[in-house]
Amino acid sequence: AQTVTQSQPEMSVQEAETVTLSCTYDTSESDYYLFWYKQPPSRQMILVIRQEAYKQQNATENRFSVNFQKAAKSFSLKISDSQLGDAAMYFCASSQGAQKLVFGQGTRLTINP
Amino acid sequence: KAGVTQTPRYLIKTRGQQVTLSCSPISGHRSVSWYQQTPGQGLQFLFEYFSETQRNKGNFPGRFSGRQFSNSRSEMNVSTLELGDSALYLCASSPNNQETQYFGPGTRLLVL
Numbered sequence: 001a002q003t004v005t006q007s008q009p010e011m012s013v014q015e016a017e018t019v020t021l022s023c024t025y026d027t028s029e030s031d032y033y034l035f036w037y038k039q040p041p042s043r044q045m046i047l048v049i050r051q052e053a054y055k056q057q058n059a060t061e062n063r064f065s066v067n068f069q070k071a072a073k074s075f076s077l078k079i080s081d082s083q084l085g086d087a088a089m090y091f092c093a094s095s096q097g098a099q100k101l102v103f104g105q106g107t108r109l110t111i112n113p
Numbered sequence: 114k115a116g117v118t119q120t121p122r123y124l125i126k127t128r129g130q131q132v133t134l135s136c137s138p139i140s141g142h143r144s145v146s147w148y149q150q151t152p153g154q155g156l157q158f159l160f161e162y163f164s165e166t167q168r169n170k171g172n173f174p175g176r177f178s179g180r181q182f183s184n185s186r187s188e189m190n191v192s193t194l195e196l197g198d199s200a201l202y203l204c205a206s207s208p209n210n211q212e213t214q215y216f217g218p219g220t221r222l223l224v225l
Binding site: 102 | 144146148155156158161163168169171201203205207213214215216217218219221
């Protein structure tokens with residue numbers, strides 16, 4: 001069975017600084033996808049970034065980038081130039097082609113002005 | 114394109130009642146998945162529908178059921194509600210077999 005682990009229940013960062021959220025996963029499949037979703041207080045789940053396991057290049061979306069270490073089954077999210085609007089719960093998730101996401105427990109990110 | 118919509122947004126029921134939640138996917142998306150989010154269990158997969166067929170099901174009791182219509186809209190039903198069914202129910206849609214799921218705003222269900 002797939003498992004996703006986020007070991008940091010809470011993180012905080014000063015506005016404009018960089019923060020990294022950690023995620024590890026476990027899967028026996030060779031073909032899978034990894035995601036980071038953001039859930040602000042509105043509870044709307046918003047896609048931040050996606051990584052295909054077969055791609056060696058780390059995904060990047062503006063200020064958001066990932067460090068994908070396939071052998072170590074690690075998938076961390078780096079947020080650069082943190083903004084107040086980045087404050088939210090961040091969920092790491094994996095999918096193995098069955099349209100079924102397995103989520104981690106989440107990391108609450110606080111941005112200090 | 115309009116995003117995923119869910120109705121109702123909030124719902125209060127009493128134990129033993131049943132409830133039906135609705136989800137309209139992004140236009141052109143044929144896959145709809147449902148998730149339950151609670152403080153204790155986190156986000157858990159309920160089931161997924163594609164072209165009116167349930168393709169995958171999570172570990173929930175038979176009180177939880179769903180269906181999908183020919184226009185890809187989906188409903189989930191919970192019968193004989195229990196206090197533990199209080200949760201945020203999230204619906205997500207994706208096009209065909211692509212892996213990225215886009216979520217709706219959720220329905221908050223409170224069971225008293």
